[in-house]
Amino acid sequence: GENVEQHPSTLSVQEGDSAVIKCTYSDSASNYFPWYKQELGKRPQLIIDIRSNVGEKKDQRIAVTLNKTAKHFSLHITETQPEDSAVYFCAATPGRGTGFQKLVFGTGTRLLVSP
């Protein structure tokens, strides 16, 4: 089945710096890759997603890139702010055999943005 690896597990940056979180996946049939932000004790919130027919997507300070050949995708946050501090999860859907969104999550990255 699908396996998603995520790095780094923790990331500390200064306010205003950029942060990059990387994920790799194993199932070449996966075709949808969302990123979630989870604050302590709260639900994961979708922040951006990308489909396999697109190489890059941007939404204000957040961008995601996808390399299907290498089977990896990355989250880029520019001009980080303290409120960006949270745990970020990447995910992928093993597309083979199902139309449902059975997400497989990465292990998470704890981002800390210091003022």
Place this chain on the structure above:
Amino acid sequence: GAVVSQHPSRVICKSGTSVKIECRSLDFQATTMFWYRQFPKQSLMLMATSNEGSKATYEQGVEKDKFLINHASLTLSTLTVTSAHPEDSSFYICSAILGGGGRGKSPLHFGNGTRLTVT
């Protein structure tokens, strides 16, 4: 936007008792809901896929007789943790797809989660 409501948000129960967690899609119909479990500082692990009107599909290693799932309507799925043990203490989160999924995948919407503590 689409809202998924989960209840209760916190529950404490004694070993051996059962706990029911509800997951409702408030403004859309969800033929499919998912139940995840998250241990402290760990990722979300899919437990089962709940299908309206049919039996749930459980992930490998998840005991279907211990984690009973019922999806009796298009807006409600329930997870019952039976004969709870301390090791069942975790954060349980449900999610639903707006529109039921299909080939044009839609984002998952998560409930607020239920923190279960078994004493």
